Amino acid sequence: MTKLKAPLQLDQKIIINASVEEVWEVFNDQSLLTKWTQDVQNSKFDEKMASPGQLRRNECIVNGKKGTIETRCVDMKGKDRAEFIVERDSFGMTKMLVDMSFASELRKVSDEKTEFSMLSHYTPKNLLLKLMNPFIQKKMGKEVEIMLNGLKNYIEKGETNKLNPMNN
Incomplete structure (x- = not known):
């Protein structure tokens, strides 16, 4: 049972040539966000590994604009699924999209191959935004x-995301 309130809007998958454990360790390690994401410049958190109830404050650059996005881990099901809600942001996303949240799912394909899914949930706030969805x-x-x-x-080759100014 999910703790995410909004309907699923996007379900994106990628195959990573690594075990579920390896993928989970990198994805769940909040200190590594600047290495593989394109926008997180700094991440502030209480514990290195995400866990239910924990708030993470990311300083980001999105479309050339500096700001913050605060997410809270609301649920974890072993190394299979993690759920996060976006509590607030300075970019205006949470003003346009109600109950903005996301989940990650990891599925073992083989011992050294994992399907990683990112599930994006939200509800457009008004009719105009529904039309723009x-x-x-x-x-x-x-x-x-x-x-x-x-x-x-990052997992397969150790390459940092070159689109992130922190990695140049």
Whole structure:
């Protein structure tokens, strides 16, 4: 049973040539976010590994604009699924998208191959945003795809995400 309230808007997957344990360790290690994401410049958290109830405050650059995004881990099901809600941000996303949240799912394909899914949930706040939702999904989908490829390249090759100014 999910703790995420909004409907699923995007379900994006990537195959990573590593075990579920290896993928989980990198994804769940909040100190590594700057290595594989394209926008997180700094992350403040209480514990290195994400856990239910924990708040994470990320300083980000999105479309050239500096700001913050605060997410809270609300649930974990072993190394199979983690759920996060976006509590607030300075970019205006949480003003446009109600109950913005995401989940990650890891599925073992083989001993050294994992399917990693990123599930994006939200509800557009008004009729105009509902009409704009295909555009929002396309834009968000591109950003998540870049992030997923960053995670894959960091795990498989040790390459940091070159789109993140922290890694140049």
